[in-house]
Structure formats: C-alpha cells, structure tokens
Amino acid sequence: MNFAIIGCGFIAKKHAHSIREIEGAKLVAVCDKIPENMMFYVKEYGARAYEEMNEMFQKENIDIVCICTPTGSHAPIAIQSAHAKKHIILEKPIAMTLEEADQIIEACHMNQVKLSIVHPNRYRPAVQELRKIMDHHLLGKISHANAMVNWNRNQEYYDQAAWRGTKEFDGGALLNQAIHNVDLLLWFMGEAEEVYSMQATRIRKIEAEDVSNGLVRFKSGALGLVQASTTVYPKNFEESITIFGEKGTVKIGGPNAVYLEHIRIDGMPEEEAHALKVKIEADPWGVPGHQRIIEEMIEAVKQDATPAVSGEEGRKALELALAFYRSAEKNQPIAIRTGDSI
Known part of the structure; x- marks a missing residue:
C-alpha cells in the first residue's frame, strides 16, 4: 500500500x-x-x-x-x-x-x-504479558494502579519549536509525555468515572504544566494515580505502570516502561516469574510499536x-487527560460522563 x-x-x-x-x-x-x-x-x-x-x-x-x-x-x-x-x-x-x-x-x-x-506502548512485550495476566484475572480483585512518567525535557527541547508547551497546540507533561500511560491505564483498568488533579508549571518556561498529579476512581471501584513531569534532573528517571490486586502485583518500569520490574502472583512459582523477567529483558522493545x-x-x-x-480508543485517553486538566483548573473533583465534550 x-x-x-x-x-x-x-x-x-x-x-x-x-x-x-x-x-x-x-x-x-x-x-x-x-x-x-x-x-x-x-x-x-x-x-x-x-x-x-x-x-x-x-x-x-x-x-x-x-x-x-x-x-x-x-x-x-x-x-x-x-x-x-x-x-x-x-x-x-x-x-x-x-x-x-x-x-x-x-x-x-x-x-x-x-x-x-x-x-x-500497548505493543511492548512487557505490556503484552501484563495484558494476558489481566485478561486471565490472575491478580484477582484490583485495588489500585499507578502510572508514572517522570522524565526530563529541558528548556532547549521546548525552545526548538514555538508550539511546544503551548495549550493551543501541544499541552504539557500530562497530555504530551504521559498520554500513552493514560491510555495503558484505561486499557488495563476500564472506564473512569471521577478524577481529582493538581498541576503546576514549576521549572520550564512554558504555558502548559511541567508537573501533574492526578487521582482517578474507575467504574470498578478501583483507584488510580497518574503522575507526569518533565522537570526531572538530569535525564529520564522512570516510566512505569503498576497494578495491585488481591492475588498479585505487577510493575512494568525502568526509564522507559519496558521491563518487568516486579511480578508476584498467587500460584505462580518464583522460577516462572523469573523466567518471564529474563524473557522480557532479552528483547524489551520487541517489534517497534x-x-x-x-x-x-x-x-x-x-x-x-x-x-x-481506533479513534474511539484514542478518544478515551484524551477524555481522561482533559478531565484532569479541568479538575486542576477548578480545584475540585470532576465526574466523567462518557460522550460529553470537555
């Protein structure tokens, strides 16, 4: 084609x-x-x-x-x-x-x-393994999940193009750098129903936020934490997603979320968990996404x-990110009603 x-x-x-x-x-x-x-x-x-x-x-x-x-x-x-x-x-x-x-x-x-x-990011080998774990309900009832993106994007990065860091064309650490992790969080946890967020522009000279912390309540009742920043010195520190369940905990992490940093699941022998980690480490990126x-x-x-x-899948991640922005602006919890314009 x-x-x-x-x-x-x-x-x-x-x-x-x-x-x-x-x-x-x-x-x-x-x-x-x-x-x-x-x-x-x-x-x-x-x-x-x-x-x-x-x-x-x-x-x-x-x-x-x-x-x-x-x-x-x-x-x-x-x-x-x-x-x-x-x-x-x-x-x-x-x-x-x-x-x-x-x-x-x-x-x-x-x-x-x-x-x-x-x-x-959905196609990274570690993410695909976690998807299988979630599909088979191996972690049991999920209590909460964390999505973290603590990276470095220095002032030179933003100064390279006038649109970077603007609210009209780009967005900040949440919408630009962390949107993939927002997507993964929804892919694993299902629909969100309420958020509360605080955001700030602390170090970078940009219009949008360079640090964002947000809480989310999913329709399942589970809670989530989304943290995004571009202020970390001197280079990318972590990108991770962690799922906590009654029967297990799995963390995908590293400077980029490509490694199985922690995996403990009820009924899974330690040797099997270790072998899975080693398998991922041998080819952490896999076929490029x-x-x-x-x-x-x-x-x-x-x-x-x-x-x-699909477009509908991409809309879900945007909807959650925009709800975080709206919450930070109003300094109050925001209910998400799918289909509304934000």
Missing part, C-alpha cells in the same frame, strides 16, 4: 522507518509547510515532496496517510484527509478537545475510512476491520 506522511518533524522518522520495514508498504509522498523538513525523506526514501495537501492528494495514489503534525492541527488535517478518502494513522493524542476528536471520528465514519491512533500499528492498519484495510487502537 502507498503511504504519505504529513508533518516531517522528529516522530515522522519512526513512521518512515516502519513503513520501509513492512513488505508491500511504500512511502510515496511527504507533505510539510517547510521544504527543508522534507529533504531527508526525498533522499532517503525517494518520496515526492509537497507543501500543500490538496496537490499531494490530487497527484499521488495514496492509500494511507500518517499525520505527524502538532496536536493542535490534527483535526483539520485529519478531516481533510478523510474527505479525500484516505485511511488515517494519527499521532497521539487524537486532538486537543473532545469536540475535535468527535469531528475526526465522524469524518472517518462518514467517508468510510479507517482511523488508528498511535499508542505504541509504530510498525505494529502500521501493520494492523494495512490488515484492517484488507479485511475491512477496525484497527485495535
């Missing part, structure tokens, strides 16, 4: 590399307002460069577009791509507001094109199926 990439910043390189790794997939075009941003893809992949989307859609035979632009521009670009009858792989988060997310999802439904949101998402999209198009990380 023929691919195009819209927005040729840092993350676009992961898409381009993944496309090249997949048999039968080809990057035929790239689109960016800044011509020099596209030169790498022209030279490395033989892609044709366009400054305007309409011209690219008219001149190229494109099956799937990968949208890698700042979040604040996702909605108009995705909607235009959907009306052009292109299947869409959209970088995280799906949008800046639920209204925008709904507009994207509706445009894809109306034009009968597939939509997948890039939440690649971007590649898995692109492969799933190709299969979804061929089989007329819904991608695993």
